[in-house]
Amino acid sequence: MQDYLYYKNALKEVSKPCAFLDxxxxxxxxxxxxxxxxxxxxxxxxxxxxxxxxxxxxxxxxxxxxxxxxxxxxxxxxxxxxxxxxxxxxxxxxxxxxxxxxxxxxxxxxxxxxxxxxxxxxxxxxxxxxxxxxxxxxxxxxxxxxxxxxxxxxxxxxxxxxxxxxxxxxxxxxxxxxxxxxxxxxxxxxxxxxxxxxxxxxxxxxxxxxxxxxxxxxxxxxxxxxxxxxxxxxxxxxxxxxxxxxxxxxxxxxxxxxxxxxxxxxxSPRLFDYYQAFHRAPAAGFALEITRIPVPNIYTCYGGGYIASGAAGEDKLPQVYLPKGAALINNEGAGEVQTPIHYKGNIQLQHGDPIIMRHSKSGELCEHFNCLHLIQDGKIIGKYSTYRGDNQCFL
Ligand SMILES: Cc1ncc(COP(=O)(O)O)c(C=O)c1O
Missing domain, CATH: 3.20.20.10 (Alanine racemase)
Structure with missing residues (x-):
């Protein structure tokens, strides 16, 4: 399983928010x-x-x-x-x-x-x-x-x-x-x-x-x-x-x-983390960019409000994946334009740093992004167009 710095480095040249495929x-x-x-x-x-x-x-x-x-x-x-x-x-x-x-x-x-x-x-x-x-x-x-x-x-x-x-x-x-x-x-x-x-x-x-x-x-x-x-x-x-x-x-x-x-x-989106018989690592995710720090330990990012379909509940929200310990704020959740993230860990987060997220469902992630940036061995090796990137919107 890769850590925060792995994805931060891999995605450093990619403008955010962006979706990626490991x-x-x-x-x-x-x-x-x-x-x-x-x-x-x-x-x-x-x-x-x-x-x-x-x-x-x-x-x-x-x-x-x-x-x-x-x-x-x-x-x-x-x-x-x-x-x-x-x-x-x-x-x-x-x-x-x-x-x-x-x-x-x-x-x-x-x-x-x-x-x-x-x-x-x-x-x-x-x-x-x-x-x-x-x-x-x-x-x-x-x-x-x-x-x-x-x-x-x-x-x-x-x-x-x-x-x-x-x-x-x-x-x-x-x-x-x-x-x-x-x-x-x-x-x-x-x-x-x-x-x-x-x-x-x-x-x-x-x-x-x-x-x-x-x-x-x-x-x-x-x-x-x-x-x-x-x-x-x-x-x-x-x-x-x-x-x-x-x-x-x-x-x-x-x-x-x-x-x-x-x-x-x-x-392997967030909803599939908790199955007895299924254990796969997450391959797809998205990265937001920290654009403001309103108070210490709160990092507000652009984008992020990608909520999954189904019976509404906390499990349909995106998950803050990395850095470990970072989380959404209950009062605001994942916002239409901005998403504040609470983090009080060892990594010094600054303006411009990414927060790595996961969608709760699988393919719905692709409805928010034109492409998936492909990461291999810690580097970007290309990108795959999504249906949205092909100008296709089926549902
Ligand atoms: C008819 C049908 N088969 C299979 C699946 C399983 O899809 P997944 O593997 O993405 O959970 C679904 C999901 O809703 C479905 O509607």
């Missing part, structure tokens, strides 16, 4: 994730990367990395124009302009797979495919959340909560002249996206660990039932997708899974 750590994270894959394919969650160059680097590093899990139709079309293929859009698309464009690309033999979970989605796609005299590749999203004593453990996404409902959708797709059933996806968000080892919340972490164990048993069984029903019907699929960074250790060991999605694990 390539030594990124390479390590890529290798570790490939090693953890248990020979399943890893599909890259682009929402957690948001840079064409980084996506290309990861895909090119090992044949284990296959395909992209995109987050919008526009993004999938953009990636197709940038020589990517095998694009799974993980969230349903309704917009007719986007669907028409995708239909045209599929006609030209590109692989863009759409997510569906209902008859309404099917009707919508059929209507557009009919108009375009084309067809769509579809993936069915199954719900894998759990309910314990009135507590919903998981996320609200797909209404497909039983094998019967799933098979009703499968039958409707199979009977359609406009749809081809390409895959099935189930995202166990309550395992992959919930921290279970927070040193500041021992009791809560123990409860989450227990809930995760209980929920894992039922979701694995639910996935098995669905696969069994597909087999009985004689349906074979190109892929069965599950998981995310926080469930890599267990989803890769499920027999029927053909691919696991990973995104956040590459940059």
């Amino acid at each position: 390539m030594d750590i990124l390479n390590q994270n890529i290798n570790d994730i490939a090693e953890y894959s248990n020979y399943k394919n890893i599909r890259i969650a682009s929402k957690s990367i948001r840079s064409v160059a980084v996506l290309k680097k990861i895909l090119g590093s090992s044949p284990i990395f296959q395909g992209i899990m995109c987050y919008t139709a526009d993004e999938a079309l953009y990636l197709l124009d940038n020589d990517f293929d095998d694009l799974l859009i993980a969230y349903p698309v309704w917009n007719s302009f986007h669907l028409t464009e995708i239909c045209k690309r599929v006609k030209n033999d590109h692989i863009i797979t759409l997510m569906i979970d209902s008859v309404e989605h099917i009707d919508r796609l059929e209507k557009i495919a009919k108009q375009e005299k084309g067809m769509f590749l579809v993936c069915i999203d199954i719900d894998l959340s759990s309910d314990f004593f009135g507590l919903h453990f998981g996320v609200h996404r797909s209404p497909i909560k039983s094998t019967e409902r799933f098979m009703a959708i499968v039958n409707r797709v199979i009977d359609s002249s406009y749809l081809h059933l390409d895959g099935v996806m189930g995202y166990e968000a309550q395992i992959a996206g919930v921290t279970d080892n927070d040193p500041n919340q021992h009791v809560k972490s123990r409860i989450v660990q227990l809930l995760k164990r209980l929920s894992s048993n039922t979701l694995i069984q639910r996935r098995q039932n669905i696969i069994q029903a597909l087999k009985t019907k004689g349906v074979s699929l190109r892929f069965i997708n599950g998981g995310g960074t926080g469930s890599l250790h267990q989803t890769t060991h499920e027999e029927h899974i053909t691919e696991v999605t990973v995104g956040s694990g590459f940059y």
